[in-house]
Amino acid sequence: MKSLSRGAAYLLSLGAACAVIPQVAAMSSAPAPQLEEHYTGPASGLAQGCFVLQSPASGLFVQYEPNSGITDGKPAYSVSAESEALASRFYLKPSRQDHFLFRDIDGRYLSGGSASAIRAVDKAEDRSEWSVTSADSGFEFRNAASHLQLAHHTDKGDFYYTGALDLLRYDRETRLNFVATDGCAEFPEVTLNSQGNMEALRGEVSEPVRGYIDAHAHITSYEFMGGKFMAGEPFNRFGVEEALKDSKELHGKDGALDIIGNLYTFDDISHRYDTRGWPDFPWWPNHQQMSHMGYYYKWMERAYQSGLRIIVTNLVENEVLCWAQSNINPASWINPNSCNVMDSIRLQAQRLRELEEYIDAQAGGPGKGFFHVVTSPQEARETIAAGRLAVVMGIEASETFNCGLNDYCTRETIETLLQEVYDLGVRSLYPTHKFDNQLAGSVVEGGFINVGELLSTGRFFETEECDDETTGRHMTDGFPLIGDIDGIREILDAVHLNPEYDESIGHCNQHGLSPLGSYLVNRMIDLKMMVELDHMSNHTATAVMDIAEARGYSGVLSTHSWMLKGKDGAVHYNTQRLIEAGGFTAPYNSDANDMQHRVGRYLDLVELTPYWRGVGIGTDMSGLGGQPGPRSDATERPLEYPFVSEFGIRFDRQTSGNRVFDLNTDGIAHYGLLPDFIEDLRQRAPARTYEAVMNSAEAYLQTWERTYQAGVTDHYEPAGLDYSL
Structure with missing residues (x-):
């Protein structure tokens, strides 16, 4: 077809416009x-x-x-x-x-x-x-x-x-x-069951913070193990009906495909349960299970209202468990996340920022929500003073920086990846977790974890008798879980897969901090990052404390009771060194009766120092960690509902859909039960215990601030580094 001339095109467009003008004129009249x-x-x-x-x-x-x-x-x-x-x-x-x-x-x-x-x-x-x-x-x-x-x-x-x-x-x-207008049907949502003047949660930047810290949480764990292990999400753009939906899609009918969850939690591969979620929740969430999300954002908001000032959420991954999950559970065969630790960390950091944006959007725009990721102690103080929850990112993984024993890991790769996670906002991390890696030896464990050590490193834990001041772990002969079955032991003996341990002694890991691990810890100190000592072998923790003391550094943490114990269950000498250096401690959470002992053993030592008298809690929720159930005497001495917190907020039993939760019968079934736990602690534990917990956010902030005050110091190479890793 021949193209129109410029003049013809002009006349045609003019005609079209004229045809429209009468219609527009008619509209305007x-x-x-x-x-x-x-x-x-x-x-x-x-x-x-x-x-x-x-x-x-x-x-x-x-x-x-x-x-x-x-x-x-x-x-x-x-x-x-x-x-x-x-x-x-x-x-x-x-x-x-x-x-x-x-x-x-x-x-x-x-x-x-x-x-x-x-x-x-x-x-x-x-x-x-x-x-x-x-x-x-x-x-x-x-x-x-x-x-x-x-x-x-x-x-x-x-x-x-x-x-x-x-x-x-x-x-x-x-x-x-x-x-x-009015008359709308409100969107389905978890309720807070709280009321009061939330302005009472504000403060002054220049004054000590009153409130507590959960120093060990896992908000983004729904994305670890390929994103196919943890059912439920802290938020979903389609709301609670999708975020906390029936878990059968992931865990199979009656939880039959929740193999790791059933084994790890109940030691029973045949364990079965009702998978239904919103709105009925007949079985989950509960204080025992580990394979369902406990951090729905409304549950976290309720916890914040009770005086939770800081939450340290660890981006978490374990390549061995991820590999097992991806092979065992058919749901993991479709669109799984990467099992690579660094890929998982990047994804989880992204998800945490998306959660912050989502919570802000619920409240009416940027900066208006209760949840804010912070990267410095000053930003944390400003956030808390504004009446918001300060969220700190950490990392707890077994192959951080791709430094598993079978990975390629050098000072150069560590430097690059350490800077990357710092830029993501990470401010604390575990050099080792569960399994040995090229950085350090880990605390030894038998059974399921020893199998993981074999899969991760190519060997079972290599142990020795602990020193006279350390209570070690019990290790048993034979391939964990199946090594004592007739016929199987002989087969495993033939292929040298039956480890032999002296069952009469307490076992500690032979391995400690490697030269690469020493480089990492020194670089973390340069960047004012905090070093988590939990999960370290005794040799590793000793070397890390040598570095911290030599460099005058307070940024050392034990946040969920995973440092070794001293003889007869006493606080270990490395934990004592941590406290004396100005570090921060938080025991694994328990019920109000037990917490006076868990908090008290650390507080006894803190009180001998010039530092703020605060001891936190570490829930480890949704991180393959169970939660405290009801107090043993809850029937005779229950927590009475409703109750009023010290901030003047009135709390009734928490309701999620059709399910009503009660601390006296459910324990800490999900994160929204923390207010009930804190009030139970206030009423049942000695005042000394409650005060230490409510001073814990300030104690953590002061530890973090001392890391900034340490100044520039030279790298320190401790004696006895492990060159065998």
């Missing part, structure tokens, strides 16, 4: 629509609001169409209601910053359909998420899945996606107004 008073603030301020949607051009409102001809008889919405009373009322639930789910009073969602149709659907899906942007007149909508802009025809009221071909249509409108 129509009476102005009656517009209701509408919302004019930023999109973020729409969060948790109840609105009807009105067209600025026609004055008509959006309404539900049960049998829409526009969408071939399928339920839809159109801009056709002549009054607010006939309009659909939408509850706006943020899915992320300036993105929303529109849910009407009957639980339907405004959703993009196939092609250009806009439908009403019964369950939130990818096409139910809408980006909302403020415009000159009203707000513009864009579908988050298709990235197409929403528009409607003012003459017919039907919704559609805009395209280049309809730019000259006179009846095209791309904006809607939000008119505040």
